[in-house]
Amino acid sequence: MTTANLPRRASPARAATPSAPFGTDVTWTNWGGNQSATPAFTVRPRNEQEALDAVRFAIREGLPVRAVGSGHSSSPLVQTGGVLMDMSALSAITGTDRERRRARALAGTTINAFGDPLWEQGLALGNQGDIDKQQIAGALATSTHGSGKNLGSFSSNLRWVRLINGYGEIVEIGEGQLRELRAAQVALGTLGVFLEVELAVEDRYYLQEQITYPTWAETASTWDTDIDSNRHYSFLWCPENDSCELLDLPGAPGLSMANRSYTKRYNVAHIQDERDISTVEGARLDRSYRIYPGGFTTQFHELEYFVRSDDGLAAVEAIQDLIRTKYPEQRYPVEVRWVKADEGYMSQFQGRDSTVITLTTEPGTDYWQFFRDADALLQEFEPRAHWGKIHFMTRNRLERLYPELDTFIHVRREFDPHGMFLNDHTRALLG
Numbered sequence: 001m002t003t004a005n006l007p008r009r010a011s012p013a014r015a016a017t018p019s020a021p022f023g024t025d026v027t028w029t030n031w032g033g034n035q036s037a038t039p040a041f042t043v044r045p046r047n048e049q050e051a052l053d054a055v056r057f058a059i060r061e062g063l064p065v066r067a068v069g070s071g072h073s074s075s076p077l078v079q080t081g082g083v084l085m086d087m088s089a090l091s092a093i094t095g096t097d098r099e100r101r102r103a104r105a106l107a108g109t110t111i112n113a114f115g116d117p118l119w120e121q122g123l124a125l126g127n128q129g130d131i132d133k134q135q136i137a138g139a140l141a142t143s144t145h146g147s148g149k150n151l152g153s154f155s156s157n158l159r160w161v162r163l164i165n166g167y168g169e170i171v172e173i174g175e176g177q178l179r180e181l182r183a184a185q186v187a188l189g190t191l192g193v194f195l196e197v198e199l200a201v202e203d204r205y206y207l208q209e210q211i212t213y214p215t216w217a218e219t220a221s222t223w224d225t226d227i228d229s230n231r232h233y234s235f236l237w238c239p240e241n242d243s244c245e246l247l248d249l250p251g252a253p254g255l256s257m258a259n260r261s262y263t264k265r266y267n268v269a270h271i272q273d274e275r276d277i278s279t280v281e282g283a284r285l286d287r288s289y290r291i292y293p294g295g296f297t298t299q300f301h302e303l304e305y306f307v308r309s310d311d312g313l314a315a316v317e318a319i320q321d322l323i324r325t326k327y328p329e330q331r332y333p334v335e336v337r338w339v340k341a342d343e344g345y346m347s348q349f350q351g352r353d354s355t356v357i358t359l360t361t362e363p364g365t366d367y368w369q370f371f372r373d374a375d376a377l378l379q380e381f382e383p384r385a386h387w388g389k390i391h392f393m394t395r396n397r398l399e400r401l402y403p404e405l406d407t408f409i410h411v412r413r414e415f416d417p418h419g420m421f422l423n424d425h426t427r428a429l430l431g
């Protein structure tokens, strides 16, 4: 078990065990089944005090702490031999402000739990990703995103956070502390345990879905128009006819999907009456949050890299060549999305409007060399990587890619001077 030289400022009363429900030596495994750990204690706080007690318990016992959300990350972010904080019981929308377009929620609130309560207040999340099962603090920790050239990641909308730091204290970061806020926006769980967050949200809106199946030549020829003229535009390029099926997506009726794209466009629709809602697959018209899928039933593993959007087409075509020439057995679609630049110090989108390229592979198959080659191939585009997916980032690479890395590390050390919220993976990157 890893132990940490931990701070003593809080000097809480001694207790032999955490006050929250806990288990010892319980094995944790992530959604994709490729990451697991057996922490000494797995604690499930039911309120803020129990969360605070758990961190103070860890400080006294010299144990490191990691929080876990819905376990949807496939990089080794969550592992710890110390105290694992399962935040799932801290789930509720705690406030909305229609005028300022803000919503507050406890850290363990899943994205799908925002939908109805926000709608009732005339509000909605500005964008969502491919699933809505993640806890909001988990999504924020890795800069989880959807698609749309004018739409930022969840992290870009973080405006306030209440968290437990490495001294065992509850502290708040708001818009008056921009330096700390930009660190908190994408922190990989290394600033402390988030308890509650405030997000900038939007007036509620309906979305109209449009699914089409152009050839690759057509997809490439309308590249700029599609990105510019749709609120959400994304596509999945299919190397083979059965590629769509691997992700449970309907293919084009009567057409081979090989070298075609499954394209998605979501634009704002104005309806007066909810009787106009349509749930017809491929042409849905619904409240924004109902348009996004809930989750996937089949496991997969992903590598996701981000290049400047000016390099997007060249980078996608390089990956297509790699699959055609060296990895024809890789049949999953290649997903392509867009995200607006933001300012979070460790955000993959920091200062860069980005094209997102996602490679999906089948668990249990030998995809490692494919991912390694994709990583090497994309180097000419200076890619950043999704923190929650498989990647090959190193501290050296971060120094080249993240201009505010040092600022982030300074803030991290102020919040957690002895690194109690680090594990091996995050220590190597951000210690």
Ligand SMILES: Cc1cc2nc3c(=O)[nH]c(=O)nc-3n(C[C@H](O)[C@H](O)[C@H](O)COP(=O)(O)OP(=O)(O)OC[C@H]3O[C@@H](n4cnc5c(N)ncnc54)[C@H](O)[C@@H]3O)c2cc1C
Pocket (backbone or CB within 6 Å): 031, 032, 066, 067, 068, 069, 070, 071, 072, 073, 074, 077, 078, 087, 107, 108, 128, 129, 130, 131, 133, 134, 135, 136, 137, 138, 139, 140, 141, 142, 143, 144, 145, 146, 188, 189, 190, 192, 193, 194, 195, 295, 296, 386, 387, 388, 389
């Ligand atoms: C099927 C699938 C679809 C996906 N789709 C998308 C997508 O469309 N777009 C996208 O960008 N990503 C996507 N992802 C990746 C996913 O959104 C991220 O990995 C996200 O971080 C997972 O959230 P989680 O709640 O599962 O967090 P976890 O994976 O459990 O944890 C992620 C990080 O958050 C930290 N954390 C969790 N809770 C707290 C807390 N309370 N305080 C401090 N730190 C905390 C953890 O310590 C860890 O570092 C997908 C993943 C899967 C498996």
